[in-house]
Amino acid sequence: MSSLSLAVRDSSTMLRRNLLHARRYPSLTLNLLLTPIMLLLLFVYIFGDVMSTGIGGADRSDYIAYLVPGILMMTIGGTVIGAAVSVATDMNEGIIARFRTMAIHRGSVLVGHVVGSVIQCVASVILVGAVAVAIGFRSTDATPLEWLAAFGLLALFSLAFTWIAVGMGMASPSAEAAANSAQPLILLPLISSAFIPADTMPGWFQPIAEYQPFTPAIETLRGLLLGTEIGNNWWIAIAWCVGLTVLGYRWSTASFNRDPK
Amino acid sequence: MTTTTHELAISATGLRKAYGDKTVLDGIDLAVPAGTVFSLLGPNGAGKTTAVKILSTLVTADAGELRVGGHDLAVDAQAVRAAIGVTGQFSAVDGLITGEENMLLMADLHHLSKQEGRRVAAELLERFDLSDAAKKPASTYSGGMKRRLDLAMTLVGDPRIIFLDEPTTGLDPRSRHNMWGIIRELVSGGTTVFLTTQYLDEADELADHIAVLNDGTIAAEGSAEELKRLVPGGHVRLRFTDPDAYRSAATALREVTRDDEALSLQIPSGGSQRELRSILDWLDAADIEADELTVHTPDLDDVFFALTGGAKVPHQPSETDQPKENVR
Numbered sequence: 001m002s003s004l005s006l007a008v009r010d011s012s013t014m015l016r017r018n019l020l021h022a023r024r025y026p027s028l029t030l031n032l033l034l035t036p037i038m039l040l041l042l043f044v045y046i047f048g049d050v051m052s053t054g055i056g057g058a059d060r061s062d063y064i065a066y067l068v069p070g071i072l073m074m075t076i077g078g079t080v081i082g083a084a085v086s087v088a089t090d091m092n093e094g095i096i097a098r099f100r101t102m103a104i105h106r107g108s109v110l111v112g113h114v115v116g117s118v119i120q121c122v123a124s125v126i127l128v129g130a131v132a133v134a135i136g137f138r139s140t141d142a143t144p145l146e147w148l149a150a151f152g153l154l155a156l157f158s159l160a161f162t163w164i165a166v167g168m169g170m171a172s173p174s175a176e177a178a179a180n181s182a183q184p185l186i187l188l189p190l191i192s193s194a195f196i197p198a199d200t201m202p203g204w205f206q207p208i209a210e211y212q213p214f215t216p217a218i219e220t221l222r223g224l225l226l227g228t229e230i231g232n233n234w235w236i237a238i239a240w241c242v243g244l245t246v247l248g249y250r251w252s253t254a255s256f257n258r259d260p261k
Numbered sequence: 262m263t264t265t266t267h268e269l270a271i272s273a274t275g276l277r278k279a280y281g282d283k284t285v286l287d288g289i290d291l292a293v294p295a296g297t298v299f300s301l302l303g304p305n306g307a308g309k310t311t312a313v314k315i316l317s318t319l320v321t322a323d324a325g326e327l328r329v330g331g332h333d334l335a336v337d338a339q340a341v342r343a344a345i346g347v348t349g350q351f352s353a354v355d356g357l358i359t360g361e362e363n364m365l366l367m368a369d370l371h372h373l374s375k376q377e378g379r380r381v382a383a384e385l386l387e388r389f390d391l392s393d394a395a396k397k398p399a400s401t402y403s404g405g406m407k408r409r410l411d412l413a414m415t416l417v418g419d420p421r422i423i424f425l426d427e428p429t430t431g432l433d434p435r436s437r438h439n440m441w442g443i444i445r446e447l448v449s450g451g452t453t454v455f456l457t458t459q460y461l462d463e464a465d466e467l468a469d470h471i472a473v474l475n476d477g478t479i480a481a482e483g484s485a486e487e488l489k490r491l492v493p494g495g496h497v498r499l500r501f502t503d504p505d506a507y508r509s510a511a512t513a514l515r516e517v518t519r520d521d522e523a524l525s526l527q528i529p530s531g532g533s534q535r536e537l538r539s540i541l542d543w544l545d546a547a548d549i550e551a552d553e554l555t556v557h558t559p560d561l562d563d564v565f566f567a568l569t570g571g572a573k574v575p576h577q578p579s580e581t582d583q584p585k586e587n588v589r
Contacts, residue, residue: 009369009372010370013366013369013370016369017355017358017366020357020358020362021357021358024357024358024398025357093353093355093356094349094351094352094353094354094411095353095354095355097319097347097349097353098347098349098353098414098415099370100318100319101317101318101319101342101345101347102342102370102371102418103339103340103342103343104370259319259320259321260319260320
């Protein structure tokens with residue numbers, strides 16, 4: 001068997017294992033969905049009117065439109081925490097030692113986790129998106145091409161953050177530690193333009209809010225779905241995604257290839 | 262050496278490994294002919310597991326020329342992996358999925374066809390008495406069942422060389438004997454087995470060749486019989502309850518080792534019927550009547566204690582504590 005088809009075959013076996021875990025024990029993924037959904041409902045139904053005034057909107061429905069792209073990105077940040085936890089759990093299991101002593105494609109263990117996590121991210125985004133539509137979110141003018149671009153952006157963002165989360169999982173001694181170190185991934189949207197525009201924040205803080213990975217991605221998604229100005233956000237978002245993917249990939253594979261204790 | 266290399270399933274020369282400044286393996290040499298059972302015997306912390314981890318490609322050695330299954334570990338680890346199967350001390354099963362799913366996972370990773378994979382999985386589950394539990398998550402299995410599943414998973418790829426790292430540690434006596442039966446079966450099929458154990462009787466039962474590992478070096482090696490010859494021969498032990506009877510016997514017999522605290526005397530003896538009879542005649546003639554007489558033949562316990570200084574050996578299962586013969 002050629003090395004490529006070996007890689008594909010072993011990776012898809014590992015992916016099946018990963019999805020089997022997710023299907024058998026969905027509580028982890030579902031728990032992680034609670035935070036974005038709760039924040040969505042909280043900010044729409046409790047804070048909605050005030051927030052709407054803040055962005056110069058007429059009523060709560062204007063704020064729904066503003067909020068949802070950020071909540072979707074936040075869903076990704078939350079879902080990948082699950083990847084960090086399951087990688088850390090896995091690395092403490094004897095089964096990984098077994099995989100390492102088998103003549104299989106070495107990267108397949110991590111690739112299985114990553115592809116599994118991206119699939120879970122996309123599924124989570126669709127679920128949270130359905131909740132958003134149920135409470136009144138509508139895309140105003142997205143063309144099929146823009147929908148496709150939005151979908152691609154969400155998938156790319158999922159991939160980038162999954163690799164970072166996998167790296168965090170590899171570096172953590174336990175599942176608890178992994179959950180803690182991946183926590184910033186769901187908190188980062190709070191200091192982005194997800195809830196309020198970056199230019200309403202204190203001046204010294206604006207550069208941080210503006211150039212962290214979530215803001216350009218959220219602004220791009222907003223532009224695609226709602227027709228707001230995208231500007232240079234799209235390529236900053238893509239640059240972040242590519243950079244984080246490469247970084248996370250290098251970090252994860254380097255830790256995986258190190259001798260286990 | 263070069264002429265025999267191709268017949269050796271596993272060979273190591275000058276294997277060395279240190280973690281930080283703690284030397285775990287201090288230049289050991291091993292040679293395991295194909296189709297035999299080799300046992301690495303040693304107390305906890307002797308370096309057994311490290312040796313298995315290195316030979317099974319899990320961790321890299323600091324130094325040493327290592328060949329497994331005819332392949333150089335440093336050059337072609339992947340070819341070594343294709344030839345071996347490993348069952349570690351801590352069970353390497355995926356607890357979140359069922360026993361059957363674990364087996365099918367292995368079949369997929371060995372690139373068996375769907376049909377072939379299902380056949381092999383069902384066969385091995387049956388052979389290891391796990392068919393009834395096949396649909397239950399592996400995390401619900403007992404220790405013995407997990408170990409059996411672990412070994413069944415190792416056998417999916419039909420490896421020529423199997424590493425078993427303390428396969429019976431923590432198992433109850435019945436499961437241990439089952440495991441022994443399974444290992445014997447493997448060997449009769451021509452598989453080479455590299456077994457580590459801290460149980461002397463286990464090495465004695467299973468291994469063709471035993472190496473005693475202590476403090477990172479091989480303290481002695483050979484067959485069980487050869488190792489037993491390393492320690493002084495057996496003895497007959499007389500135990501008394503009455504101190505006066507003990508003292509008079511000790512004076513009368515002279516050529517004995519005294520243990521004043523236990524009120525017992527040891528008379529050197531090989532343990533044959535003839536020797537035993539002459540000792541009994543001698544005791545009768547001297548009018549000595551011991552309260553208990555036991556015959557000890559040297560076993561691997563004696564070897565182990567003699568070689569490793571004794572203190573570190575963990576408690577052995579009760580069956581090895583029994584003297585080989587009891588005469589009252």
